[in-house]
């Protein structure tokens with residue numbers, strides 16, 4: 002499926018701000034994102050940067066202690082902030098689907114795979130049990146579960162981790178969603194199985210045109226699946242662009258640090274070895290750029306004002322006073 006730059010996005014988030022009760026700062030601070038049909042947008046960043054809160058906000062599943070202060074979330078023409086809880090429940094598992102890192106949290110150990118998959122169909126479509134079971138069998142074939150017919154009668158604990166993740170994908174895709182949110186879907190799997198699952202997601206996305214929001218801290222995963230990337234730091238999007246721009250022309254010091262931490266790109270101690278320090282605690286959040294406390298280039302103005310997310314190339318935006326950097330600079334020269 003070819004992407005049209007003019008197609009209306011399936012999902013648009015505009016200037017979303019979320020705050021937890023008792024916290025002095027916003028956990029999501031003016032987040033704007035969009036995903037088109039057939040496209041995978043990777044949302045990347047270190048633990049605690051707000052990736053999961055973004056997906057929970059989208060799914061209408063924020064904890065009661067979190068409030069959306071302002072902003073817009075539009076999905077397939079609907080304003081997600083103003084639909085009824087009933088409509089939200091109908092969208093979830095139907096047009097708006099999600100898969101998680103740990104499948105056992107979403108699969109019911111007491112029911113067979115056939116029962117759970119067919120139930121997911123019958124909850125949203127007017128079909129007989131027999132038709133729902135046929136849909137369950139079809140989707141098991143699509144996610145390449147061997148001996149699929151027999152597996153309909155299996156229970157989740159009878160499957161390997163990789164197989165369970167395939168079942169989660171089957172469950173998420175069985176009603177042909179317009180958007181699939183995948184939150185670290187392969188983190189718990191070993192490398193070979195991880196590659197198989199990512200290849201499967203890529204194939205199914207190409208077949209169905211489903212838009213995918215892939216949440217990950219793993220840049221290897223990003224390279225495998227995404228067309229576009231949004232880099233988050235401490236609740237803010239600091240850089241967004243297509244995969245080539247982010248990998249070949251990273252502009253934000255945080256993105257440059259993430260890139261340098263990929264093994265083979267000069268990483269010494271693995272994850273984020275090149276970015277000393279950690280995400281500031283809410284009560285110590287800087288007033289200006291939230292990355293300023295860890296940034297080797299921070300100037301006075303970075304501590305005083307938040308740099309706006311600005312265009313620096315075709316569909317490439319960065320929130321840094323230092324941008325744009327010269328295209329020809331190597332990763333070492335940027336850092």
Ligand SMILES: Nc1ncnc2c1ncn2[C@@H]1O[C@H](COP(=O)(O)OP(=O)(O)OP(=O)(O)O)[C@@H](O)[C@H]1O
Nearest residue numbers: 021028047048049050051052053054055064066218
């Ligand atoms: N129930 C809660 N109450 C208060 N703060 C919370 C709550 N849940 C999450 N947070 C805070 O929100 C921030 C963002 O968390 P989030 O889970 O979205 O991060 P993440 O990027 O998905 O990290 P990870 O990769 O570890 O899941 C964190 O700083 C976390 O401490």
